[in-house]
Amino acid sequence: xxxxxxxxxxxxxxxxxxxxxxxxxxxxxxxxxxxxxxxxxxxxxxxxxxxxxxxxxxxxxxxxxxxxxxxxxxxxxxxxxxxxxxxxxxxxxxxxxxxxxxxxxxxxxxxx
Amino acid sequence: xxxxxxxxxxxxxxxxxxxxxxxxxxxxxxxxxxxxxxxxxxxxxxxxxxxxxxxxxxxxxxxxxxxxxxxxxxxxxxxxxxxxxxxxxxxxxxxxxxxxxxxxxxxxxxxx
DNA sequence: TCGTTGTTCAACCATGTGGTTTATAATGCA
DNA sequence: TGCATTATAAACCACATGGTTGAACAACGA
Numbered sequence: 032x033x034x035x036x037x038x039x040x041x042x043x044x045x046x047x048x049x050x051x052x053x054x055x056x057x058x059x060x061x062x063x064x065x066x067x068x069x070x071x072x073x074x075x076x077x078x079x080x081x082x083x084x085x086x087x088x089x090x091x092x093x094x095x096x097x098x099x100x101x102x103x104x105x106x107x108x109x110x111x112x113x114x115x116x117x118x119x120x121x122x123x124x125x126x127x128x129x130x131x132x133x134x135x136x137x138x139x140x141x142x143x
Numbered sequence: 144x145x146x147x148x149x150x151x152x153x154x155x156x157x158x159x160x161x162x163x164x165x166x167x168x169x170x171x172x173x174x175x176x177x178x179x180x181x182x183x184x185x186x187x188x189x190x191x192x193x194x195x196x197x198x199x200x201x202x203x204x205x206x207x208x209x210x211x212x213x214x215x216x217x218x219x220x221x222x223x224x225x226x227x228x229x230x231x232x233x234x235x236x237x238x239x240x241x242x243x244x245x246x247x248x249x250x251x252x253x254x255x
Numbered sequence: 256t257c258g259t260t261g262t263t264c265a266a267c268c269a270t271g272t273g274g275t276t277t278a279t280a281a282t283g284c285a
Numbered sequence: 286t287g288c289a290t291t292a293t294a295a296a297c298c299a300c301a302t303g304g305t306t307g308a309a310c311a312a313c314g315a
Binding site for chain 1: 290291292293294
């Protein structure tokens with residue numbers, strides 16, 4: 032179900048290392064070693080993060096010789112964004128109220 | 144930093160119980176008991192989820208007599224959505240291809 | 256005042272997470 | 286062939302998470 036995909040997607044995104052890896056992949060496909068290199072952690076540690084991203088469907092891997100090339104698969108991000116879009120009306124209502132309050136304030140105190 | 148807020152926001156959203164609680168709050172403010180009631184878990188369990196949502200800044204609580212009324216605070220959702228919007232170009236490339244294919248199909252079969 | 260209700264807190268448990276190290280494979284190259 | 290590179294897997298550690306129970310506290314109503 033989509034609900035379960037949201038679980039794993041949000042879970043995968045809840046870590047700055049993994050978000051960094053996604054950003055890195057946005058610039059081009061990379062191997063696990065290249066993905067982990069900026070993060071001052073062991074190769075095995077980086078590989079675990081890659082595995083989380085992969086099982087969340089956010090990346091796919093294909094073998095190229097002895098390397099594993101990872102590529103971005105943004106579809107789950109899209110689902111997550113669609114879910115978040117649900118809430119847009121809530122923050123826009125607040126913004127409207129805020130603007131109304133500011134307008135009211137201006138009318139009452141025009142020289143502030 | 145915003146990065147840390149993303150951590151806690153995505154972490155809070157990575158659980159169906161908590162997403163359900165947010166959806167419930169979208170319909171109106173609720174007490175902890177009311178929030179937890181649909182989820183077949185102990186009150187203390189529900190209160191833990193509420194605490195996670197609160198420390199992620201997604202809800203705020205105020206005392207009303209002996210009850211704790213929780214209200215939605217959607218701002219962190221907005222930040223999360225803004226982060227996800229970054230990636231739109233990646234899936235829109237794919238969508239463009241899909242739309243082009245559909246257009247092509249319509250031209251060839253105009254009476255579908 | 257007393258009981259009921261809503262909540263908080265601490266302790267506990269099983270499991271998951273983020274990280275390590277180490278060993279073991281698989282591949283490419285001199 | 287032998288060695289360096291890249292990845293995988295397993296074992297381990299400290300800590301967080303999701304859940305429980307039970308005790309205590311605060312506030313409302315009879």
